[in-house]
Amino acid sequence: MPFVTVDGQALHYIDKGKGPAVLLAGSYLWDQAMWAPQIAALSQHYRVIALDLWGHGESGRMPECMTSLDDVARQALALLDHLHIDRVTLVGLSVGGMWGVRLALSAPQRLNGLVLMDTYVGVEPEPTRQYYFSLFKQIEDSGVISPQLLDIIVPIFFRPGIDPQSALYQDFRARLAALPADRLRQSIVPMGRITFGRDDLLPRLGELNPETTRLMCGDQDKPRPPSETKEMAELIGCPYVLVPEAGHISNLENPAFVTEALLRFLADRDPCSA
Template sequence: MPFVTIDGQPLHYIDQGTGPAVLLAGSYLWDQAMWAPQIAALTQQYRVIAPDLWGHGQSGPLPQTTTSLDDIARQGLALLDHLDIECVTLVGLSVGGMWGARLALSAHGRINGLVLMDTYLGEEPEPTRDYYFSLLKQIEDAGVITPQLLDIIVPIFFHPDIDQKSALYQDFRASLAALPADRLLQSIVPMGRITFGRADLLPRLHELNADTTLLMCGDQDQPRPPAETREMAELIGCPYVLVPEAGHISNLENARFVTEALLEFLAQRN
């Protein structure tokens, strides 16, 4: 498995397939395996790179110098430089979209297509920011994601009617329950605070290229409701697509729909 040292820490990523490059940037609390259905399809025609966020999957802890999503975007650009990738289509879901958009704004010439999924580039609304910060404080104090916190956190990522006995739901719950204290304290909690304490990027959305940008959102996404996607699409002037019967992790809850939409978008870009 390939690693690259960035800001003094090992960043893990996968690099599979050949062809035009696609960078998949995933959600907070998920590793690159969340993209498995898309990787299987896209690698037939494209070179797919999917990093693990700091403290997630096999990546090392959050570098101490990392204090904002701009830092995460800079590190993403360093990964592209390491791989000698001059131009890439970036697909970012949730926090992946938050830092992915920052990368696109800071390095216009490196991004030939941008798909922002189940994400929001404005600042976190104060009530939800305070709520998420309170959950992070409870995790920090406990040194573990307790069963009570799992009951709160896990459903956030899925549409309300998901079968809680399904492998998708139970595997995610088990992965969170297994996170060790050092990883929670060094990476997961501070990464959460960076994500939910992010600065407002809405005033800069007009700088994104509307002709090469697509927004997608699960039609039942709870933390990032479709209204936010519509707001951003209007500011950018680009199209948006709602993913039917899907919540926040729309690429897994309706993998076929998302994969087909991405393949269509990529075919237009390359």
């Protein structure tokens, strides 16, 4: 499996297919495997890169120098440099969109396009931030995501009507339950605090290119509701689309819809500029 050393730690990624490059940036608590349906389809026409956040999947622990999501954007650029990729279309879901916007603002010359999914780059509402931080403290103290916390955390990621006995739901729950104490304390909890303690980028969204930016959101996303997507789309001046019958991980709850939307967006980008 391919790795690149960034800030002293091993960052895991996959690199599949040939053609214009697409970088898939996923959600907190999920690894690159969350993109499996999109990777299978997009890699038939594009070079698809997908990375694991620190402490997620096969990536190493979060580097001690990390203090903000700007660091993740810088580390992703280091990965692109390592792969000799000059320009990429970035598809960022949840925290992937939060740091993806930072990459777009810091290095706009590196992007052919930007798709932001189920994400929000304003500050976390204070009651929500305090609530999430209280969950992080419980996980840090115990070194485990307890069954009681799993009952709280897992449903956040899915639409209310999902079958809790479905493989998608149960596999995610099992992966969280199996996370070891050192990974939780060294990477997962610190990464969560960085994510939900982020600063406000809403005032800078007008700097993005509306012609090459698209927003998507599950129509039943609870942590990042469609109202946030609409707010950001208006600030950017770009279109947005709601993914039907989908919650926060919209690309897995309605993979066919999301994959088709991404293929249409990518087809609109000039492949000669990649």
